[in-house]
Amino acid sequence: MPNTPALPSPEKHIAESTVRRLSLYLRVLDQAAARGLQTISSVVLAEEGGTTSAQVRKDLSFFGSFGKRGRGYDVAELVTALQDILGLGREWKVYIVGAGKIGSALVSYRGFSQRGFRVVGIYDNNPQMVGRMLDGVGIRSMAQLEHDAARELPDIAVLTVPAEHAQAVADRVVAAGIRAIMNFAPAPLHVPPSVTVKSVNMALELEGLAYALVRRDAGEPPR
Amino acid sequence: MPNTPALPSPEKHIAESTVRRLSLYLRVLDQAAARGLQTISSVVLAEEGGTTSAQVRKDLSFFGSFGKRGRGYDVAELVTALQDILGLGREWKVYIVGAGKIGSALVSYRGFSQRGFRVVGIYDNNPQMVGRMLDGVGIRSMAQLEHDAARELPDIAVLTVPAEHAQAVADRVVAAGIRAIMNFAPAPLHVPPSVTVKSVNMALELEGLAYALVRRDAGEPPR
DNA sequence: CATGGCTTGTGAAGAATTTCACAAGAACGC
């Protein structure tokens, strides 16, 4: 680590959009590394990531100086720095709550394991499901959740339950001490401020597309 | 339709964040209607939707006046207006490309059909898959995509293919005349400006959670 | 070791978005 020591604790508040882009850059860098690139400039990083070079440099500047003027960024170095910033240097224990179609699909999602997110438990309230294995992980009864959590101390709960149960499950998960929730249910969750929630709402994205299509057809320019 | 006729063609450009919130309000309104509420104020709508009342009113004001001072918004009326704005008054034909775990799970996702998104075709390049049925829809060969699209004129393509094929598939989908893509592959897509892409990147959301967790532990306030 | 061509890092400017705050309208009780 020759350069700035990738200090991952800036005083300022970092915008969520910035953090999202950092993840994106990481993905672009992976591709670049796979193609054998040693070095990458903010211009190229921006093109592949769908943003602007100034944005890339600004985003990175919040966390330190990672580039070399006249050269660009060392790919391997920047990967390490970004992983560090994003907290990907360690393993995160994940509970998946809801073993329906989406929950089951997520268990074997490679994007999770590749970044250190390990599914340690899957929960469902259907007794028919309990005991079965999904990709090497056993489905457990919802009744066990609090008990297991006290022992395993999971970091993140992924909620793939029906919308009408989402809030109740979230409450339990929070009470069990989990402080990060990824919510796939199409319902807004209310949690204490000490808990972070990210919602992935597919219906919402689709509706955004529908809006774009009707706007487009109505003749408004996209921007 | 007693009030402002829900004119869905404002001259100004509407921020994507606004459109997302409109979808969210629609969801809150559904719940409200289910609870038998006739009327809802911007304050309540905001609380349930996780935003502020001023934001709600501002968002709606871009499209017209839907409320009554002193009363709030008529739930049923606002639902209709929002559906209208978002282009949910019609049926949208959806192709799902990639019949892996996630693609298969999405076929039967209720959030799609509930809002008028109808899956008319599923595509996969695995010959073992082709011909099987998923929730009443047959899996077709990738080779057919362009041919079928010319006939069925699908509106939206949902991409659930591996990241390394995402761009190539996107190119085909665009060439086939589809102008809206929902991308589940963890790879940024490059498409002509006439095509709208929404990406749902679950790894990215998880990384956002990991970031929040390390920040939290490092003692920074969430906001 | 000087020169030229690139590219970063970053204040400052600009644009976009959110919040404030209040006038105006609607309903209700008396």
Next chain:
DNA sequence: GCGTTCTTGTGAAATTCTTCACAAGCCATG
């Protein structure tokens, strides 16, 4: 009918986010 209470719609202010533009640094070349 009048006053009180509630709530919308919206300019203006505040804040947040993005883009600009350029000095400073690095590398290669001769």
